[in-house]
Amino acid sequence: MGIALTKQSIDLGINTTNGPAMLAFYRDLLGLKFVGEMAMPGGGVMHRLMCGDSLIKLRVMPAEPTLTPAAPGGIQSAAGFRYWTMTISNITEMVKACTDAGTPVVVPEKEFRPGIRIAIVTDPDGNWVEFLSLG
Known part of the structure; x- marks a missing residue:
């Protein structure tokens, strides 16, 4: 079940x-x-x-002082939750907005598979946030 x-x-x-x-x-x-x-x-x-x-x-x-920070380094640096994904239609604009705001872009916008584009940025705590665009 x-x-x-x-x-x-x-x-x-x-x-x-x-x-x-x-x-x-x-x-x-x-x-x-x-x-x-x-x-x-x-x-x-x-x-x-x-x-x-x-x-x-x-x-x-x-x-x-007892709080343990998340392991840095992105997807392949540690086990556990490493990133989350938002499927969006304006990936180029969001990457530019993040870049203009000084947000680190750890994976620049690129074609991941035919018809699928991704980019990954970090939030202020270093958590990875993936943008995914279909089509």
Whole structure:
């Protein structure tokens, strides 16, 4: 028996201590729709942003010396979640907007397979965000 979904999208949680920069990247630069925020037990706040039908939960945590940062280096540098993908129709414009904003582009726009273009940028915490364009 497999999972019985009641929602046809995912919620993605991103923990950070770099709230203003991360919110500026996801909300202002990428244009994800801000739908609200809520205080979190134990401190901090969660900003909720929509990416199509998926919810991005940007949890700004109090800076604690015990927090372990994510392993740097991108897709092949460590096991676990390494990147997430947004399928978009304006890849060239988004890569330019990211470049103009000083966002690192770790994989420049290129044809990955016939009819499929990709580019990968990093958010302010170094998480990889892939843009995928079909057609």
